[in-house]
Amino acid sequence: MGFGKGCHLHLIDGSGYIFRAYHALPPLTRASDGLPVGAVAGFCNMLFKYVEGNGSRTDGVPAPTHAAVIFDHSSRTFRNDIYAGYKAQRPEPPEDLRPQFPLTREATRAFNLACLEVEGFEADDIIATLAAQARDAGGSVTIISSDKDLMQLVGGGVEMLDPMKNRRIGPEEVEEKFGVPPAQVIDVQALAGDSVDNIPGAPGIGIKTAALLIQEYGDVETLLTRAEEIRQPKRRQTLIDFAEQIRVSKRLVTLDGATPLPVGLDDLEVRAPEAEALLGFLGQMEFRTLSRRIADHLGVTPPAVEAPAPAPDTPDTAPEVAFDAGAHTCIRDLDTLNDWLAQARALGTVAVDTETTGLDEMRAGLVGVSLALAPGRAAYIPLAHTEGGGDLFGGDAPQPDQIDFDAALAALKPVLEDAAILKIGQNVKYDAKILARHGIRMAPIDDTMLISYAQNGGLHGHGMDALSERYLGHTPIPIKPLLGSGKSARTFAAVPISEATPYAAEDADITYRLWDTLKPRLHRARVTTVYETLERPLVPVLAEMEMTGIKVDRDTLSRMSNAFAQKMAGLEAEIHELAGESFNVGSPKQLGEILFDRMSLAGGKRGKAGAWSTDAETLEDLAAQGHDLPARVLDWRQIAKLKSTYTDALQEHIHPETGRVHTSYVISGANTGRLASTDPNLQNIPVRSDEGRRIRTAFVAAPGYRLVSLDYSQIELRILAHVAGIETLKQAFRDGLDIHAMTASEMFGVPIEGMDPSVRRQAKAINFGVIYGISGFGLARNLRIPREDAQRFIDTYFERFPGIRAYMDDTVAFAKAHGYVQTLFGRKVHTPEINAKGPGGGFARRGAINAPIQGAAADIIRRAMVRVPAALRGLDARMLLTVHDELVFEVAEDAVDTVIARIREVMEGAAHPAASLSVPLTVDAGVGANWAEAH
Secondary structure, eight states: OOOOTTEEEEEHHHHHHHHHHHHHHHOOOTTTTTOOHHHHHHHHHHHHHHHHHGGGGGHHHHHHHHEEEEOOSOOOOHHHHOOOTTTTTOOOOOTTTTTGGHHHHHHHTTTOOEEEEEEBBHHHHHHHHHHHHHTTTTOOOEEEOOOOOGGGSSSSSEEEETTTTTTTEEEHHHHHHHHGGGGGHHHHHHHHBTTTTTOOOOOOHHHHHHHHHHHHHSSHHHHHHGGGGSSSHHHHHHHHHHHHHHHHHHHHHHOOOOOOOOOOOOGGGGOOOOOOHHHHHHHHHHHHHHHHHHHHTTTSSSOOOOOOOOOTOOOOOOOOOOOGGGOOEEOSHHHHHHHHHHHHHHHHHHEEEESSOOOOTTOEEEEEEEEEEETTEEEEOOOOOBBBSSOOTTTEEEEEEOOHHHHHHHHHHHHHHHHSEEEEEEEEEHHHHHHTTTTTTSEEEEEEHHHHHHTTTTTOOHHHHHHHHIIIOOOOOOOOHHHHHGGGGGGGGOOOOHHHHHHHHHHHHHHHHHHHHHHHHHHTTTTTHHHHIIIHHHHHHHHHHHHEEBBBBHHHHHHHHHHHHHHHHHHHHHHHHHHHOOOOOOOOOOIIIIIIIISOOTOBBBOOSSSSSSOHHHHHHHHHHTTTHHHHHHHHHHHHIIIIIIIIIHHHHHHHOEEEOOOOOEESSSSSSSSSSESSSSEEEEEEEHHHHHTTTTTBBOTTTTEEEHHHHHHHHHHHHHHHHHHHHHHHHTTTOOOOHHHHHHOOOOOSOOHHHHHHHHHHHHHHHTTTTTHHHHHHHHHHHHHHHHHHHHHHHHHHHHHHHHHHHHHHHHHHSEEOOOOOOOEEOOOTTOOOHHHHHHHHHHHHHHHHHHHHHHHHHHHHHHHHHHHHHHHEEEEEEEETEEEEEEEGEEEEHHHHHHHHHHTTTTTTTTTTSSOOOOOEEEEEEEEHHHH
């Protein structure tokens, strides 16, 4: 059909798809010849999702009558002739991505989609031209992209769709982002510039200021003509001095709507994929799973693709049973529930998921429970859905046809606590805590999130949605449409049961399928021991700790908050006096103007938006030069952060019923195995400052109890000495010497007795810095010494301890050869960027060097924590917190000595028998009425 009124054109930003696919997936090569195809695989999945969804779109976007995928032809375009620096700072594409560019064009044609690129022009120009042609022909257009540069095209029948967020972008959304309607976007961009594309704009003018100026003057040319009218002197002078640069910037950001195209709109008519061509291409790429999915979609038999022996971490994403949300059951009576539970007993496995009114496990209400017995066999048990969405027990009327809450839990409890039935969950710690609050101690458990984490740490995320898309080829039902947002937001309790069932049951179904897919791979990846000894047994230990919580004195926090406010006010007065005027100390922009414009201090640097940088490093450099004002600002910032992050925020986290703060630990957050603490984060309270120590005084023991802290001494340095084979350091640890003084003595040839504290401090900074791959520049900043001195210290360190350099080189070489590094306990930390060039590669190499050390330390404290419950049996003591290398306990006063002795024995022996360290682990202990006294 010819393009005209009633037609709808989809323009897909193909280049955006490619880079999204490349960065979203781990490196993948074709088994037969090693050709990189990871980006092509992701690109094909996106195109299939697009093609598959067009027949039943749920995003409100009209299905296309015409469509095209648009690509950039090359990096050089006509804009480079306008401004030589355009996109000059952009790095070259990664080596393994380059050969995939032509394959994505082949993939587009294989899907029977029009594929367009024009030499000398960008994809955005082609999109602008086609959009204009379609609009002029009486049709409408959807641009499938999140690129802000395309927002100038919105309006008059043209809209955008952000495929990542499934969010439509019309004139209102554009105005929300830029502060002006789409027709004025190029004027705002011309003023604000763009650091990503190296468009200069007007120095010091950002999007908000640019929008205000365009709102007042209408367009850039009018603004520049009337620049003398601008009241602010600096802004006025900028517009006068940089007028031509702003005009050039406008030419750069304006899309060319008259790009010469090799085809017309009529050539873009939507055509269904041809099975032979598409499956032939996928077969060449050796995409077995995608071939099966698409063959099913097209109703044909998939071609036979010889499957090479899979690598341990190679995804194989074909679900054996197709997803069908309509096939899931809603259990509304006890007889049906008991039948499902009987089947769970017979099978010995069941996936479990809970639905609640919130994310805080200690406060959220239980709304329902989902079960899955096999792929495709899942059910939802609604328990507390209400008409009003409030608490069922607070008076809101229940939705009809739900099992009595207590009766359902009574039926579930024996199965969920049965040691012969494995309960499978995704982030099962959350569900275990929710159920524990209702008297159900769910065990034993398997956790698909942690199964993935043990195999793929460093490769990708481990959330259910990401794992489902990667390993099952299925996008889960999103929760946001069910809960709404803004004023219309509701809890899951208010969701009608008919809508809740497909979502909730699918979660359990996906969890079971992930377990079925990923659990067998633990053995192939040789990380079964990691999962079974470090990850799975930690879940109930952390759950118990988190539910116990730590007592926090609200009055102490309130007094500290007031004291911090007074101290901030005093510092502000001092800062204003030093500046000679009042200004907003919390405004980086105003501070930069004071320091570098009015006071003319040396060393100022402007950021990408043109404003002076006033980050901590800049202020520390100025303070080191003897300037008082930046030093006082640093003090003010530290107090302000402590006040907002801790003394104020912690009060909100005190549970109204327990009087305690219940943090939540993330097991799979860090690639190295280190635990993270959230809601609130209790791991970053400063310990070296007086104010940080004061905050710890608010964490107190209950009456009749004491807080006991046990902390590994220099565990990472001990592991470094072991893995790098540094005999001098190992002997020092065996002899119980001051390791930093010993290092200083070895490096600088000075005796330990009577050593200058500054020399020891330098050695300490190097000892710890070398673990993290510190540079001469970084050490110079830490020690406030010249860079050449710092580099000389590092060089001397490696000369004195050559085994450390050898360890680093060997570790990086291993990572490059295998794509991962490994701890003493078998934990794999993958390093997909290890061969990259530039800053990314440097970061990856430093991470590879550090991971076996930090990872081993994390493994050791995990091993200790798993053994703690047995060690505390029979004692009136509870483990409350873990902070990196420290464990904190609440102990009855008469049991303190016994607990310290038992836990010290556990911690110091935690590495054995899995690893025989050649250095001893030592643990320091402290006791007090509060955390500060105990640390």
